[in-house]
Amino acid sequence: MKRNLILAIESSCDETAAAVVEDGCKICSNIVSSQINVHKKYGGVVPEVASRIHVENISVVIEEALAQAEVTMDDILAIAVTQGPGLVGSLHVGVQAAKTLAWYYDKPLIPLHHIIGHIYANRFVDELRFPMIALVVSGGHTELVWMKDEWSFEILGTTQDDAIGEAYDKVSRVMGTGYPGGPVIDKMAKQGHPHYTLPKPKTEKPLDFSFSGLKSAVLQLIDRENKKGEELNKEDLSYAFQEAALDTLLKKTMQAVKEFKPKQVVLAGGVAANSRLREKISEMIQETPEVHLTIPPLWCCTDNAAMIGAAGWTAYTHGLNGSLDIAANPSMEIETSSIH
Numbered sequence: 001m002k003r004n005l006i007l008a009i010e011s012s013c014d015e016t017a018a019a020v021v022e023d024g025c026k027i028c029s030n031i032v033s034s035q036i037n038v039h040k041k042y043g044g045v046v047p048e049v050a051s052r053i054h055v056e057n058i059s060v061v062i063e064e065a066l067a068q069a070e071v072t073m074d075d076i077l078a079i080a081v082t083q084g085p086g087l088v089g090s091l092h093v094g095v096q097a098a099k100t101l102a103w104y105y106d107k108p109l110i111p112l113h114h115i116i117g118h119i120y121a122n123r124f125v126d127e128l129r130f131p132m133i134a135l136v137v138s139g140g141h142t143e144l145v146w147m148k149d150e151w152s153f154e155i156l157g158t159t160q161d162d163a164i165g166e167a168y169d170k171v172s173r174v175m176g177t178g179y180p181g182g183p184v185i186d187k188m189a190k191q192g193h194p195h196y197t198l199p200k201p202k203t204e205k206p207l208d209f210s211f212s213g214l215k216s217a218v219l220q221l222i223d224r225e226n227k228k229g230e231e232l233n234k235e236d237l238s239y240a241f242q243e244a245a246l247d248t249l250l251k252k253t254m255q256a257v258k259e260f261k262p263k264q265v266v267l268a269g270g271v272a273a274n275s276r277l278r279e280k281i282s283e284m285i286q287e288t289p290e291v292h293l294t295i296p297p298l299w300c301c302t303d304n305a306a307m308i309g310a311a312g313w314t315a316y317t318h319g320l321n322g323s324l325d326i327a328a329n330p331s332m333e334i335e336t337s338s339i340h
Contacts, residue, residue, distance in 0.1 A: 005069075006316065007076045007101070008309035009062065011094030012086025012114045013139075014050045015302070016057035020069035020076070021309025025123050028069035030306040031061045040179055051089030058097045065305070073105045078321070080312025083111035084332030085140070091328035099324050110312045111322040113337045115141055116153070118268035120314060121300040121307035129264040129292060135253050137277070138269030139165030139180075142209045142249070144256050145334065151318055153334045156256050157207030164245055165271050167211035171218050171241050175234050185238045186274050192239025196221060201248050207256055214244055246277050250284050257288055264292045273301035
């Protein structure tokens with residue numbers, strides 16, 4: 001019997017990844033080659049370095065994904081790939097690999113938005129119920145996405161400046177606690193106590209986010225403590241920053257829930273791995289028992305190709321194939337992916 005297998009490729013930032021996914025919810029293989037140790041010494045991802053390493057790794061991860069799944073390209077129905085958004089050089093490597101395979105093996109090509117992959121990663125643990133709100137939180141994105149139906153995407157709110165993951169990285173950098181900042185601050189905040197006071201971010205649009213002012217407030221607080229000759233308590237500052245950042249995330253999410261009345265809320269993106277966020281959203285959603293909450297497993301919060309395979313299968317069933325003349329699109333918008 002013919003199996004519904006999607007070969008998926010993801011290379012939007014600093015992970016080179018390939019996976020084979022069956023029926024959009026069963027993972028046959030999921031190979032990720034991370035560059036985090038390379039970029040750690042620079043305090044962030046260096047685009048030129050990332051794209052060069054993708055070139056070195058892309059063939060290896062694809063071959064390994066097929067081998068681990070014990071399939072060949074003849075068994076594959078279609079090839080899904082992240083077209084954007086992301087770093088243009090990194091995206092280009094994955095897109096070119098997918099186009100080459102699609103042409104050589106005469107397979108349908110499915111170009112996808114990176115964030116749709118993060119949203120559909122929740123299919124590995126739960127059924128998606130519509131209408132639905134996705135809280136997308138990562139190093140490059142902070143968005144509330146309204147999905148009225150399957151494969152329908154509307155941005156209800158987005159960040160006016162820094163994404164929340166970017167804010168974590170910047171605050172960690174000024175505290176001298178390294179990169180990536182998210183796991184470091186999450187860990188230190190567990191040892192922190194209410195001590196420092198930080199302002200709550202404000203925005204013109206009720207469902208938009210802003211973290212630049214919060215980051216600036218952290219810098220000013222550190223400067224004041226230094227001028228007073230006081231030793232900075234990094235655990236307490238981590239606690240104050242994290243509570244302020246997550247409170248604004250969840251306040252806006254619950255505001256959207258009350259306004260749009262979804263059947264389900266899902267978390268998506270790298271910051272969805274944050275332990276305090278997972279704890280706080282679970283507590284808050286209890287206030288609306290009619291809304292089902294899905295939190296993705298930790299392994300699929302960070303970038304991987306299995307999530308692209310999950311989204312790719314849904315796109316394939318809707319006949320959303322791309323042509324071989326597609327190119328990497330670093331500023332790709334999620335709303336253009338909707339079926340109209």
